[in-house]
Amino acid sequence: MKDDPKLRQTLQAWQVSPSAAPDFNNSVWRRVTAEEDHGLAGIWTRLGDWLFVHLPGPVYISALLCAAIVIGFTTASLKASRARDHYRAEHVRQYLNSIDPLAMTENMPR
Amino acid sequence: MKKILVVLVLAVAVGVASYRISYHCAMSSVVITPDGTDAELGWLKHEFALTPAQYEKVLALHHAYRPVCGGHCARYLAARAHLQSLLEGNSSWSPEVGAAIEEIARIRGECRQSMLRYAYDVAACMSPEEGRRYLDMIRARILSEDPVNMMGNPR
Numbered sequence: 001m002k003d004d005p006k007l008r009q010t011l012q013a014w015q016v017s018p019s020a021a022p023d024f025n026n027s028v029w030r031r032v033t034a035e036e037d038h039g040l041a042g043i044w045t046r047l048g049d050w051l052f053v054h055l056p057g058p059v060y061i062s063a064l065l066c067a068a069i070v071i072g073f074t075t076a077s078l079k080a081s082r083a084r085d086h087y088r089a090e091h092v093r094q095y096l097n098s099i100d101p102l103a104m105t106e107n108m109p110r
Numbered sequence: 111m112k113k114i115l116v117v118l119v120l121a122v123a124v125g126v127a128s129y130r131i132s133y134h135c136a137m138s139s140v141v142i143t144p145d146g147t148d149a150e151l152g153w154l155k156h157e158f159a160l161t162p163a164q165y166e167k168v169l170a171l172h173h174a175y176r177p178v179c180g181g182h183c184a185r186y187l188a189a190r191a192h193l194q195s196l197l198e199g200n201s202s203w204s205p206e207v208g209a210a211i212e213e214i215a216r217i218r219g220e221c222r223q224s225m226l227r228y229a230y231d232v233a234a235c236m237s238p239e240e241g242r243r244y245l246d247m248i249r250a251r252i253l254s255e256d257p258v259n260m261m262g263n264p265r
Contacts, residue, residue, distance in 0.1 A: 056113045068121040072128030080136030087140050091153035096251045098150050099175065099228060101182035101221040105190070 158240040167235040175228045182221045189214045
């Protein structure tokens with residue numbers, strides 16, 4: 001019976017066409033709606049997963065440290081550039097006031 | 111949770127260290143001098159890349175010019191005070207007021223000439239390129255423009 005070629009042939013040719021559950025469409029739309037309602041919660045969940053699961057990994061740690069270095073360097077460069085301009089303008093003003101008799105009179109009490 | 115806190119604290123520490131080191135390196139060439147005698151010359155030496163010999167000459171010129179500059183300043187203040195007393199004592203035009211105004215204008219002109227002569231002497235102590243940049247700064251002051259924008263950037 002186990003080696004019955006006719007039965008084997010019949011089983012190989014057999015195609016199952018299951019019919020959808022009676023409430024299949026509604027069920028799908030209910031799940032889509034439920035997912036949309038919980039979209040924000042889903043984002044937080046994914047963010048939490050990333051933060052607590054992926055971030056402590058070596059690749060993300062390296063990227064985070066590199067980003068911290070770049071941000072620190074860029075911020076310092078911008079601030080130093082502004083400070084240099086300020087000091088330069090201040091020195092120009094001080095020097096010119098020291099050689100300009102008319103500017104000297106501005107700084108004296110009247 | 112503990113690991114993520116350690117990572118975040120480490121990232122912040124690395125960022126702060128990066129900021130401090132970069133800022134320190136970027137500002138190391140800036141001469142910060144307090145107000146006072148010769149303090150501005152320290153900046154001049156750095157800004158116009160003066161050699162020690164050039165700086166000595168500029169220093170001597172500056173010290174020689176100071177009393178001249180102070181004299182102009184005193185004369186200008188006196189002339190202005192004189193005009194002020196005339197204006198307060200007169201309610202109509204008088205030739206004395208006209209003369210006082212002319213005197214102030216004359217002293218202002220002398221101040222400008224004196225400053226310009228000093229500036230040409232100082233520029234002559236510098237290399238030709240730095241001297242030009244220095245005179246651009248002086249010209250801007252005389253023409254009441256922005257001297258920082260006029261003089262360009264140091265090399």
